[in-house]
Amino acid sequence: MGLFAAVAIASSPAMATPCTNLQSLQLQHTTINSATDNTSGTFVAPGSAPITGLPAFCRVTATLTPSSDSSIKIELWLPESGWNGRFLGTGGGGFQGVINYAELSSGLRAGFAATNTDLGTGSSGCNPLYCGSDGNMGNPLAIAFGDPAAPSTGLFGHPERIKDFGYRAIHGMTVRGKEIANAFYGQKAQKAYFAGCSTGGQNALMEAQRFPDDYDGILAGAPAFNRTHLHMAGLYGWQDTHASSGRLIQPGQMTLINQAVLKQCVGRDGGTSTDQFLTDPRDCHFDPKVLQCTGGQVPPACLTPDQVTTMQKYYAGTIDPVNGQVINPGPARGTETDDVLALGLAFQEQLPEPAFDGLFYWVFGPSFGYPASAVNFANFDFHHAIDTVDDQLAAVLNANSSDLGEFREHGGKLIMYHGWADPLIPSQSSINYFNALVGNDSHGVQQASFTANGNPALQRTQSYARLYMVPGMYHCSGGPGPNTFDALTPLVNWVENGVAPESLVATKFVNDTPPAVQMTRPLCVYPKVAKYTGSGSTSIAANFTCVADENDFNQTPAPKYGP
Structure with a gap:
């Protein structure tokens, strides 16, 4: 009898939960692959070290097929308690091809319903650095960075997947992600935000330009917007x-x-x-x-x-x-x-x-x-x-449009940032894009020349879009300068309370490892720059003030090549 009882218990189905019930959710061009509760506090990402210290969450994986040749993987991590009522779309880097679990875990810990996508390139064998190559040719550095051993064609012959990578995957992730979160919580998110750097920055600007109603606040770091x-x-x-x-x-x-x-x-x-x-x-x-x-x-x-x-x-x-x-x-x-x-x-x-x-x-x-x-x-x-x-x-x-009128009218707010020491995406590119926004708000002037005060077009642009240049930061992170800062919280405050950030405080940790602080420095709203007040430690942000900068020369591409 004990044996039969054990068999009966083992055979009985697990009790359904609000999370596992999502597997039966029917959405257009969408297959819910899994919906599971994670209460262990740990998530083991494929090929990576375990992510620990996580609150209980509902993990949803899905595949989107907006075309017959599409296979866009998305994930949502939904807090099972302590949800802050906000939706957060997140980006990644390079050709993506994988889910960015670091972004998901960061959003989850902050209380967001967070989502991420492989941009639809994973089905073509792409990874962040390579999506088409002649193979690593035995080069140790190429091998170490994941260049495939054999030649690959990337997205050649797959125009629909190129569209997915360019703009469709992020939009689809956003629309379906919101629907899944709505079904889980039984209510819509109060506000929606997007945060990404590099390719994620391109995704951010593409959303503001093509789908201005998707997000209330957008954070775009070192955007690869002028991609070709x-x-x-x-x-x-x-x-x-x-x-x-x-x-x-x-x-x-x-x-x-x-x-x-x-x-x-x-x-x-x-x-x-x-x-x-x-x-x-x-x-x-x-x-x-x-x-x-x-x-x-x-x-x-x-x-x-x-x-x-x-x-x-x-x-x-x-x-x-x-x-x-x-x-x-x-x-x-x-x-x-x-x-x-x-x-x-x-x-x-x-x-x-x-x-x-x-x-x-x-x-x-x-x-x-x-x-x-x-x-x-x-x-x-x-x-x-x-x-x-x-x-x-x-x-x-290419997310080159400087017309964000619909995003602005929707009430959207945009924060851009870029490391001055970025050796991959020239920092000048973000300045050129922001200047193009000012030029558009000047009623058609391509490039604006301005100081920090007294320019109506600049003031109009800064009412919905702001740029922060980060001294000494490499591509999205790292570098000899103050390279760690929170721009998402000020963005939320701007969207929800109308408080536009005049500056952000960036920290340089000793060996770039918290908690020992080496220095702090204000990141001034462009075009202002941080100037030492002349007294106190030069390692403390409070001893600097943001002042108007002189007009500097900005190297810009020929008009046909973008802002």
């Missing part, structure tokens, strides 16, 4: 360093260059003379030629003439060699780093082909990976081939 031309910049930089063996920057030389930049410019652009980063690199006109070897000097203690050329082209940006037009602005002074994790020149030049050239496989197919083909990563023509790429991809991938 940004990826061309990666190709351009790779070709620059590989033009000859003498053009490569040797290990340690990026640090040498950075130290020379700081010696010449630090403290002259705001900030203080003891900073290890630049506050506004546009005021720095460092020429790497000052490091050219003389007398008996030899690299790596100095630069050869070829290496000087490499760095001059690095700062100059991506240029059409025929007409001299700017295709994409160059990285700022102060972005020089030997840290390959920053995804800058030191990373790019060590790879057998450009890290983010997968985008061009989507246009030219697998032949792009072979130097014998007519168009490939080594011979891409920055005069003739640009239109070929843009004709196929720009309208789907």
